[in-house]
Amino acid sequence: MSQPTPEAYERGRGMDAHNAVMRDIRAEKEETYDPHEPTRVWLDEDNTPDGVRTSLTIILNTGGCRWARAGGCTMCGYVAESVEGGSVSHEALMDQIEVCLDHEAEEADDPASLIKIYTSGSFLDEREVSAETRRAIAEAFSDRERVVVESLPDFVDADKIADFTRWGLDADVAVGLETATDRVRHDCVNKYFDFADFEDACAEARRADEAADAASAGVKAYLLMKPPFLTESEAVEDMVSSVERCADVAGCHTVSMNPCNVQRYTMVDELHFRGGYRPPWLWSVATVLERTADADAIVVSDPVGHGSDRGPHNCGDCDDRVQTAIKDFDLRQDPSVFDQVSCECERTWELTLDEEAAYAAPLTR
Template sequence: MSKPSPEVYEQGKGMDAHNSVMREIRGRNDESHDPTEPTRVWIDEDNTPDGVYQSLTIILNTGGCRWARAGGCTMCGYVAESVEGGTVAHEDLMTQIQACLDHEEENADDESGLIKIYTSGSFLDEREVPAETRRAIADTFADRDRIVVESLPDFVDREKVTDFTDRGIATDVAVGLETATDRVRHDCVNKYFDFADFEDACAAVREVDADESTADAGVKAYLLMKPPFLSEREAIEDMKRSVRKCAAVEGCHTVSMNPTNVQQFTMVEQLYFRDGYRPPWLWSVAEVLESTADEDVIVVSDPVGHGSDRGAHNCGECDDRVQKAIKDFDLRQDPSVFQQVDCQCEHTWDVVRERERGYNLPLAR
């Protein structure tokens, strides 16, 4: 990739330009949301350093991400699902948590050992989730084994993480790093922080982990495969490099590498409508998982909307089989699962990787 000149970052270009386009696109959304209802909740299974757990995943409806209000990331439509006005009261957030516990009771035989809490932003940002609420949530889940909370690196500090570990809950902070390449994170994703900030967040969590009187603490890095403006081959290389760089950071024990999907009210959706964006091939996801399987880190992937036009997809014939192999890999970390799937469309994927460039993408739909 070429180096940007200093003028690219001038007012009205670069990040400012991305933000102003994103604000305009988000402004077209006029849906409103009930502050007492979680955005989503579901039961699943997840691989952790302590083995596979039944998980309760909660998307809490908070006031939404601060960065998204400035414009935000090119692919992120989550803020469209947030409550207008920027804050949700403690009582309402706790009502949402109760609704999630009711969902678990109705839909699972046992309590989930793993709780995962995402917000449409940062759980550790006290403007979204006040300290009082964070501690009440830690009390609610004190009898579970493990919790994952999502946060941008700026809001990660020792004290917030110990709210959970002091109650004996092994704690992972999920950081939306997206890529280990600063240039791609800034210019393609429009995310403002650097890899060094991610390393600092890992160091803060490691301090908690070093404290022998508390439960384990670690970091789960979320990577984004194929943000806009990268060709299929560049996206694959970016992910391989990123998985390896994350694996080398102490404290980061898991990488969740997820393909971009086309969400509403985003720049990615605008490009998609104008034939300028295609989500990655499922073959590309498999290729990255297979080639980084030797790294000392758990790597998982959950291609949302797989097989659809707006999600990672192949030809339509083989999508379910490749998705199944990916899910299998998530639980067992065995790269041989990918040798059991093939399809004619791999030839098209080969050509795309070979010939697609930044100025002619997408080469095939």
């Protein structure tokens, strides 16, 4: 990516402009949601530092992300799922947990070992989830092996993590870092924090880890491949260096590198609608996983909406096969899975990497 002159590079002004546009786009959304129901809940399998485990993923319906209300990230449509009024009571949040436990009891033979809790914001932000609720939720899952909670780095604190580890639960904080490159995070994603804040969050997790007797604590970094305004090759290089930099931070044991998809009521959606944005190729996801296979962390990817126009996609013929290889890599961490897939469209993808320029992106559909 080209470096702007100091005169052109007025970061504060750029962020204000992004936020103003995002507020307008989000205001188009009118639906509201029941605070006693989780946004979503599902069962799956996940690769953890202890091996592959059954997982229960919960998207709690909290007041929503504060940053999203200010404007928020260019690709994130989650604010559209938050409740009216901006906060959810302890009782309502515990009702949501009940619904999730009932769902698990109906769908699974055994309780999941891994519990993942996302809030479309920050679980560790006490304006979203109070200390009382956090402790009650930790107790509700105290018989499990591991819990992952989502949080922006500002709210990560060793004492909050200790609410989980004191039950002998391994605890991970999922941080939506998006990229290790500050300029891309600020100007393409419109996220306000720096890589240094992520490093501080990892240090807090390490403090919690050292203080825990019978449990561990760590960080799972979430990266976003190809925010708007990057070419395909810039997006690939940004992810390769981001995976490597995250893996080098003590305390960060897993990197989840996920391709951007086009969500409604976002700036990415507006750009996509006008032909100014294409989600990344699945070949790009595969190549980053291959190139970072030696990194000192578990590296996984979970492409959402693969093969569709609004999700990461190749030519239409090979999308399912490449997606299967990616899922296989997630569980086995063996880059040779990508030797098993090929397609004629790899040549188009390679041409895109070589020739696409920022001023005329996207080169391919």
